[in-house]
Amino acid sequence: MIVNKVGIVGAGMAGMTVGILLAEAGVDVEILDSAAGPTQLGSGITLQGNALRILRQIGAWDRIKELGYAFDSIGIRAPDPHATVLAIIDDVRTGGPDLPAxxxxxxxxxxxxxxxxxxxxxxLIRYGCALDGIDSDDHTATAILGTGERLTYDLLIGADGINSTTRRLLGIEVEPRSTGAGAWRVVVPRPADIVRTDLIYGGPHYLAGYCPTGDDSIYAYIIEPAQARDVKDGAVIFKELAAGYGGPWKEIAASVDENTSINYTWFTTHLVEEPWHRGRVMLIGDAIHNCPPTIAQGAAMALEDAWVLAEELNDGNGTLDEALLRVRARRFERAKTVVDSSTQLVEWMVDGRTDTDVAGVMHKVATMLEVPA
Structure with missing residues (x-):
């Protein structure tokens, strides 16, 4: 192992995953999170096979398979009053044949x-630790917190998401840009006939879809033009948007009320070409590459970053700088393909294009992802 003590900024998926892997290898790990404590925010998440592969490798699979809902196909429905099923497509098992798609x-x-x-x-996860500055030299990286506390490590990993403070403190000027689309997401009880993700294109909005998240729950989403929205009015707005769809959407809309978990976000994208590290500070996950969820690969890319970084550090070959350069070399083209493809699908929706090959783009990405990171 090249490092003995590591600080990780951000207790999200990338940060906690690399923390688990390094701690299991004997590294002294501290995860610094700006939140006051563990958050219960968020709706649902779609994890494809390559994400499940990493989660199994860190020992999470037996736990999450009991909490989630697995399926191996995707449905396409018509924007008609019955949401007629047009096709059911077998999904690629990108994590291998022994994991669901x-x-x-x-x-x-x-x-x-x-x-x-x-x-x-x-x-160790430390909450209430907002990053305010960084000092890095040839031997250490020091996280300076808003409280003035200074914490010194062999390596500092910035896994603090789309609006990464670490990225900005490193002087990297790449920022997320809007794709022109925004999404409403709600968590509601699962109608009995929803057993996979179904998508509706060509209806009153860019896209409507849902994903089962357990035996008794789903998260449903409607994608519209990005605009200023007040989530306080979310229940009313979502029901109005959902009224344009039939089939299971009637039951979904009827389940939404003022107590429903609802959020609204714009789809953004960014990719840092290089560097991915400066001195002894390394960026991973959404801090370095962020894509719209049109291919459901954002979490998977973050998890793969964590796995590759831990693997290169654990290899112990060469200097730390050489190991961090190898991480970018292994990850860049794969992450770029996912970011470019996900963004392309959104741009086609926003532009109202109908002469596109959505299935071809998704198949190309899935075929690439079958090969482990």
Whole structure:
């Protein structure tokens, strides 16, 4: 192992996963999160096979398969009053034949499992630790917190998401840009006939879809032009948007009320070409590459980053700088393909294009992802 003590900024999927892997290898791991404590925010998440592969490797699979809902196909429905099923397509098992193609689950449940594994591996999560500055030299990286506390490590990993403070403190000027689309997401009870993700293109909005997240729950989403929205009015707005769809959407809309978990976000994208590290500070996950969820690969790319970084550090070959350069070399083209493809699908929706090969783009990405990171 090239490093003995590592600080990780951000207790999200990338941060906790790399923390688990390094702690299990004997590294002293501290995860610094700006939140006051563990968050229960978030709707659902779609985890494809290559994400499940990493989660199995860190020991999470047996836990999440009991909490989530697995399926191996995707449905396409018509924007008619009955949401007629037009096609059911077998999905690619990108994690290998012994894992499902997709598992849907609630984001807070996944976060809770990862937190348990961090603690079991010997890692530490410190809350209320907002990053305010960084000092890095040839031998150490120091995180300067908003409280003035200075924490020094052999390596500091920035896994603090789309609006990464670490990225900005490193002087990297790449920022997320809007794709022109925004999404409403709700968590509601699962109608009995929803057993996979079904998508509706060509209806009153860009896209409507849902994903089962457990035996008794789904998260449903409607994608529209990005605009200023007040989530306080979310229940009313979502019901109005959903009224344009039939079939299971009638039951989904009827389930939404003022107590429903609802959020609204714009789809953004960014990719840092290089560098991915400066001195002894390394960026991973959404901090370095962020894509719209049109191919459901954002979480998977973050998890793969964590796996590759831990693997290169554990190899112990060469200097730390050489190991971090190898991480980018292994990850860049794969992440770029996912970011470009996900963004392309959104741009086609926003532009109202009908002469496109959505299935071809998705198949190309899935075929690439069958090969482990």
């Amino acid at each position: 997709t598992l849907g689950m609630r984001r807070p449940d996944l976060a809770a499992v990862l937190r348990e594994l961090v603690h079991e591996s010997g890692g």
